[in-house]
Structures are given as C-alpha cells and as structure tokens.
Amino acid sequence: MKNLLLIAVIITALFASAQAQDSVKFLRKQVADDAHFLISNAADIHPNLYHDVSPEVLSRKTDSLLKALPDTVPSLMAYKTFLQITAFIGEGHTSVNTPAFVRSQFRSGRLKYVPLLITDFNNNRFEANVIGKGKELENIKVTAINGIPSQTLFSQMMQLKGGLASFKKVIAIKSFPLLAAVLGLHAPYLIEYTDKDNHQMNIQLNGVTSPEYVAAMSAGAANPAPYTFTVLKEGYGYLNFRSMEKRDRFEKFADSVFKAIDDQKIDKLVVDLRENSGGDSSLGDYLLGYLTRTPYRMAGGSELKVSQQFKTQMKTPGLNYSKPERYFSMDNGTFLKFGPNDMRKPDGRKYQYKGKVCFLTGPFTFSSANMLASTVKDYKLATLIGEPVGEPANDYGELCNISLPNTGFLAFTSTTLWIRPNGNTNDSAPVAPDYLVKAKSGAGDNVLQYSLDWLDGKK
Numbered sequence: 001m002k003n004l005l006l007i008a009v010i011i012t013a014l015f016a017s018a019q020a021q022d023s024v025k026f027l028r029k030q031v032a033d034d035a036h037f038l039i040s041n042a043a044d045i046h047p048n049l050y051h052d053v054s055p056e057v058l059s060r061k062t063d064s065l066l067k068a069l070p071d072t073v074p075s076l077m078a079y080k081t082f083l084q085i086t087a088f089i090g091e092g093h094t095s096v097n098t099p100a101f102v103r104s105q106f107r108s109g110r111l112k113y114v115p116l117l118i119t120d121f122n123n124n125r126f127e128a129n130v131i132g133k134g135k136e137l138e139n140i141k142v143t144a145i146n147g148i149p150s151q152t153l154f155s156q157m158m159q160l161k162g163g164l165a166s167f168k169k170v171i172a173i174k175s176f177p178l179l180a181a182v183l184g185l186h187a188p189y190l191i192e193y194t195d196k197d198n199h200q201m202n203i204q205l206n207g208v209t210s211p212e213y214v215a216a217m218s219a220g221a222a223n224p225a226p227y228t229f230t231v232l233k234e235g236y237g238y239l240n241f242r243s244m245e246k247r248d249r250f251e252k253f254a255d256s257v258f259k260a261i262d263d264q265k266i267d268k269l270v271v272d273l274r275e276n277s278g279g280d281s282s283l284g285d286y287l288l289g290y291l292t293r294t295p296y297r298m299a300g301g302s303e304l305k306v307s308q309q310f311k312t313q314m315k316t317p318g319l320n321y322s323k324p325e326r327y328f329s330m331d332n333g334t335f336l337k338f339g340p341n342d343m344r345k346p347d348g349r350k351y352q353y354k355g356k357v358c359f360l361t362g363p364f365t366f367s368s369a370n371m372l373a374s375t376v377k378d379y380k381l382a383t384l385i386g387e388p389v390g391e392p393a394n395d396y397g398e399l400c401n402i403s404l405p406n407t408g409f410l411a412f413t414s415t416t417l418w419i420r421p422n423g424n425t426n427d428s429a430p431v432a433p434d435y436l437v438k439a440k441s442g443a444g445d446n447v448l449q450y451s452l453d454w455l456d457g458k459k
Contacts, residue, residue: 003021019073021209024075030406031078032066035085041178041402042094042413044332047305049413052090052162061088075102076111078407080182083160088410092366093165093396094413098178106181109189113177114145114189117217121173122442124151125384131208133449144192146185156183164430165389166363167394172363177213183215226250229257236452237266242285244279244368251286257352258290268455274360274386274439278367278397289346296379297341298371300423302415304336310400330354358383358451361433365389369398371418373431378422384433385451390454393420393431419431436458 039058043049050058062085069081082096105111115131123141130137142150157172157179158165167433187207195201208216218224226243227250239257244250261269271287284300304327311328312317327336359382361373365391374393376382396414403410419425436452453459 016329024105026073026075026078026407027072028066028069028071029068029459030079033071033408034404035062035066035082037116037422038082038085038096038402038411039402040435041309041395042089042411045305045307045309045398045400045402045415046413047303047335047415047417048095049089049094049226051369052084053088054229058085058088061085063263073314075099076182076184078410082404082409082411083182087160089163089353090162091396091414092161092167092391093399094162094411094454096409099409100408106178106210111181112187112193112209113213113215114180114185115205116142116176116210117192117209118173118176119153120149120443121169124149124196124421126154126176128193130203131213132203133203136195137203140192140193140195142191143191144191144415145180150187153180153183153185156459164363164390164392165390166430167366170362170364170390227253229253229260231264231266232270232452234290235266235268236455237261237269238272238448239269240272241276241369242272242275242295244276244281244283247282250283254287254290254329258349261353261355262351269353269355269357270360270451270455271357272360272448273373274362274364275364275445276369277364278369281368282377283373284368284372287376290349290351291357292347292420293346294379294381295343295345296375296381297343297421298375299420300421300425302338302416302418304338304398306330306332306334306336307415308332309402309447310415314422337443341420356455358385358448358454360451361386361389361431363387363390364449365431366391367395370395374420376436377431378420383435383454384431385435385454386433386437386447388430388432391430392428394418394425394427397454 039062058210063086065081068081069077070434079096079102088093116128117127117131118128120127124144128140128142130140144150145153153174158168160179160182161171169426179431187203189207190202191205192202226245228237228240232238266371280296288296308328330336359376360375361384370389370391370393373384373389377384395418396416397418398414398416399412399413401410401412421429435450435454450459
C-alpha cells in the first residue's frame with residue numbers, strides 16, 4: 001500500500017510539473033460541459049453507445065473524473081480526461097483526436113517526447129531503443145521511468161483507449177510518446193532498465209523534439225507507403241497492405257502488381273494486413289477480385305443510425321458520402337437498415353491469380369481491414385495466419401465528428417453497425433486466424449516466416 005501511495009504521489013508531482021509547460025488552459029466547468037456534450041451527442045449518433053457500459057456507470061465514472069479536476073485545467077489534462085471518458089465506452093471507433101494546439105506545442109519544442117522507441121511490452125517491461133545512443137542502448141527492457149514502474153504506465157495508457165485489450169496494447173506502443181506526455185512524464189527522464197546481459201542499469205535523458213522523434217522513427221521504419229509489393233524470392237510475392245486509402249491509386253497499384261505476378265510466374269503470395277487499421281473497404285473488394293472467383297459478400301448487413309449530426313456532416317462540401325436520399329428525411333433516432341448483400345461472383349481479371357495465398361492478421365487489423373479479414377475467413381477465400389484481429393467481426397464504424405464547443409477538441413464516434421459477412425449477429429469475438437502465430441519481439445519476422453513455410457507445405 002505504501003508503494004502504491006508513493007507511486008500516486010510521484011505521478012501527481014510529475015503531472016503538475018509537465019503542465020507547467022502546457023500554456024493552454026480551461027476552466028473546469030468548460031471541460032465538464034464538453035464532457036457531457038460529448039456523451040449526449042455520441043448517444044444520438046452511435047447505433048448502441050451503451051453496448052459495453054450502462055448509462056448509469058458511464059455517468060458515475062465521468063462525474064468522478066470531473067470532480068477530481070482542478071479549477072483551471074491544462075490542455076493535456078483535459079485531453080486525458082476526454083480520452084478516459086471515451087475509453088469507458090469500450091469501443092475503438094470512439095475517441096478524441098489530438099488537439100491541434102497540443103500538436104503545435106510538440107512541433108515547436110515547448111513539449112517534448114520521451115526519447116524511447118517502444119517496440120513491445122512484455123513481462124511488465126517496455127522493450128525499447130533509446131534515440132541517439134547507438135547500438136549499446138538498443139533492445140533494452142525498461143522497468144521504470146522517473147520512478148514509475150513500467151507496468152503502472154502501461155496500465156494507465158490502456159485506460160486511454162476503448163476496444164479489445166490486444167488493440168489497446170498496440171495503441172499504447174504506437175502512441176507511447178504522446179501518451180507518456182498526456183500522463184505527465186517530462187524531462188529529465190530517468191530510465192531504469194535491464195540491458196542485453198540482464199544487468200540492472202539507469203540513464204538520465206533529455207527530451208527530444210517532434211522532428212527528432214519522427215526522424216529516429218523513420219530511420220528504422222519499413223516503407224511507410226500504404227501498399228507495397230516485393231518479390232521475396234523466385235516464385236514468392238509479398239503484398240504489404242498497410243492502409244485502405246486512395247481507391248484510384250490502389251487500382252493502378254493492384255493492376256501492376258498482378259501483371260508482374262503473372263509475368264514472373266509467382267504462384268505463392270502473402271497479403272499482410274497486420275499494419276492495416278482500415279479506410280475504404282472497396283479497396284479490399286478490388287483486391288479480392290484478383291484472388292478468387294468464389295462468390296462472396298463483404299457484409300451480412302448494416303444498421304445506420306439516423307442523426308442530425310451525421311446528416312449535417314454528410315452535407316459538408318468536399319466530403320464524399322453516398323447515402324440514399326431517404327436518409328435525410330428519416331426521423332432522427334431511427335435506423336436505415338440494409339439486409340445481407342447478395343453474394344457476388346467476381347468478374348474474371350486478365351491477370352487473375354491462381355496460386356496459393358495467405359493473409360497475415362494481428363491486433364492492429366481494424367475497421368475495413370477487419371471486414372476484409374472477415375470476408376476471407378467466412379468464405380474460405382484464403383488462409384489466415386497470425387493473431388486475432390483488433391475488434392469483433394460485428395463491428396462499428398463510419399465515423400461522425402463531434403466538435404466540443406468550449407475546448408475546441410474534436411471527438412468522433414460510430415454511426416453504423418456492420419454485420420459480419422456470414423450474417424451471425426451473435427458473434428462477439430474477433431476474427432481468428434486459421435493458424436495462430438504470435439509475433440515475437442526481436443530480430444526477424446516469425447509470422448512472415450511461418451507463412452512462407454506454410455506456402456512451402458511445411459506447416
């Protein structure tokens with residue numbers, strides 16, 4: 001109990017110090033009014049906002065957070081509060097964007113990042129590389145930062161995002177520098193860690209600016225393009241489908257890829273969805289047109305909640321929405337329901353792929369990528385290898401923004417329930433792979449290697 005009390009004191013002190021760097025502040029009433037505005041609007045918009053938490057519990061938890069706020073609330077503390085509230089809802093598609101002025105403070109260097117590139121979290125330790133310190137401080141196991149155990153920090157980060165635990169873990173790792181600042185960590189950073197030889201060590205580090213962090217992240221990152229194709233070896237192709245964006249560009253990309261596959265007589269193909277958090281689901285449909293002639297559908301139906309907020313958003317110039325005109329005359333609070341799509345047999349393509357194919361999935365396979373994985377699974381269009389996806393197969397999506405009037409923060413929530421392709425509305429589980437292969441930290445890609453062995457007939 002004493003240790004827990006000490007940790008709480010440290011966290012409070014650090015947060016207060018970090019907020020000294022945070023120049024934008026709000027009155028507690030402004031934050032509270034925006035919190036209630038967010039929940040009220042989300043309830044209007046979302047098909048079933050209380051699918052994971054009752055209105056009474058959400059209200060009680062929210063009020064408890066708001067009562068604990070000081071009279072004047074720094075922007076990072078306000079942002080943290082809104083993240084916690086949306087996390088209570090328990091869904092990855094409901095959250096709050098990083099405020100523009102918070103991003104600008106990071107860009108200007110007024111706020112700085114922890115100089116760690118986090119690669120994983122295992123055994124109560126962050127696995128990380130220290131920025132700018134060379135090979136000797138790569139692959140360290142961080143046990144504490146500024147006296148706060150890594151397990152405590154990780155647990156608090158998990159409370160800032162809704163959804164499945166596996167998805168929240170990925171978000172905590174990918175968004176670590178931002179979430180660390182939101183939790184109040186600031187320079188100088190005392191990093192306690194164990195090195196490659198399991199020696200207990202510590203080092204004190206200054207913060208890094210946003211450009212410095214991005215440069216370090218980019219230096220060790222793979223190609224950030226939304227989709228790439230690589231010939232791994234003769235006869236083996238690897239399509240890394242990272243994002244479902246820019247339909248016209250993707251069609252040209254896919255057309256060129258499958259021509260190259262045909263020209264080079266590639267008959268073993270890996271499609272990687274592990275870094276794909278969604279976008280335009282029609283890209284997945286276009287890809288399947290090259291991979292199968294089996295009839296399928298991408299959804300077993302949908303339920304779109306009618307709300308004034310989404311009607312207004314869809315009328316915004318420049319936004320590309322295609323909804324039936326009758327939606328705009330329907331009463332708010334009702335549902336525009338679509339039954340199961342007809343099964344569709346893809347048209348044959350000039351460079352139709354006829355070889356062996358597998359898809360790789362993981363906890364960051366989300367939204368429209370989840371829809372694609374569900375389609376592949378339900379109609380046995382290919383083999384899935386890796387880990388379960390990051391949300392249930394019956395998932396929410398198609399976002400509507402909620403602009404908070406006092407703080408200017410931009411929240412968002414779902415408008416539509418998408419039913420998995422096989423029509424099973426009672427399935428609350430994520431899509432599971434045919435071969436469960438958990439990613440291992442460290443050098444190499446054991447999931448990709450497993451898929452190549454499977455293509456070889458060794459699995």
